[in-house]
Amino acid sequence: MFYLLRFSLLRFRCLRFCFLVLCCLVSAPGRAEISSIFRPSPALMPEQVAVIVNDADDLSVRIGEYYQAQRGIPKAQVIHIRFAPGQDILAKAEFQRLKAQVDQQTPAHVQAFVLTWLKPFRVECMSITTAFAAGFDPAFCSTGCTETRRSPYFASESSRPFTDLGWRLTMALAGKDFAEAKQIIDRGVASDYSHPIGSAYLLKTSDGARNSRAAAFPMVAERLGHVWPVNYLEQDFIAGRTDVMFYFTGLIHVPHIYENRYLPGAIADHLTSSGGVMASSDQMNLMEWLRAGATASYGAVVEPCNFPAKFPAPGVVMYFYLRGSSLIEAYWRSVQEPGQGIFVGEPLAKPFAYAPH
Secondary structure, X not given: OOOOOOHHXXXXXXXXXXXXXXXXXXXXXXXXXXXXXXXXXXXXXXXXXXXXXXXXXXXXXXXXXXXXXXXXXXXXXXXXXXXXOOOOEEOHXXXXXXXXXXXXXXXXXXXEEEEOOOOOOEEOOEEHHHXXXXXXXXXXXXXXXXXXXXXXXXOOOOOOHXXXXXXXXXXXXXXXXXXXXXXXXXXXHHHOOOOOOOEEEEEOOOOHHHOHHHHHHHHHHHHHOOOOOEEEEOOOOOOOXXXXXXXXXXXOOOOXXXXXXXXXXXXXXXXXXXXXXXXXXXXOOOHHHHHHOOOEEEEEOOOOOOOHHHOOOHHHHHHHHHOOOOHHHHHHHOOOXXXXXXXXXXXXXXXXXXOOO
């Protein structure tokens, strides 16, 4: 359960969050001028990605092989390590041993990692995706309701996060079985350069504790609505929608998500305490979004409190994704304090990019 924050503190955080979102957006006079409003952003390419496989896990091996083939990732950038599969949490010492092996095998030009498992999802007190991206650091953790170390990549224009900032963006790409993982991969590949016609849905729900980032939703809808359909709704769910490209909300359980159609490359998440916990939990797991048809999601792996900075900022996600960034770049840019959350999905999806010539 979320710890209660004093109203004055929460109000300050929300206002600051709104300011940060608006700093990342631009005024837009008309939808027809999208190409001039959004300067194209380069997308991460397969040759800049390394896939990390756990050789002790047959599912990890199979996912790694399929993803490497579908995306044309150089075989030299499939990195093999070995550890006992199925555990929820890695100890710091074991993680550092594995990370040293990965770093030794990773070419210097690689800017991002893909993990081919859902467990372990944590390294002690922090998420495994942030641990691989930036290394283990207790500053990414918190005791009680405190903020954590920030990402230098938040709202960054860098197209080479490791070269420029020393962080390799990391996303987990897996499922409960190979069929589920394959569907996620295939959706991501199908999204490339598709320039879909869809909508964004930003929901302020009846759950006050999980609505902290909703303070920014009206401004995001106003600023981005000129170039992309953004629906700001004060309700608990949507159903029967056939054009979902973005869906951001805040609830313990989001009803009727299987009744919508998610376009290839779609991003969806819900602000709650344990959406990224890949073990038993009384809250909805982020994998439900992927099973419903989304291509990526994000969730907390340990109690984060409801600081908006610890969850994706929808305006920032959409701003970079619509400019042509890959999914992993747009999603990572949107989280100011990612230490307690895990990114899961197909990282190289780029529906709004243009094919290179």
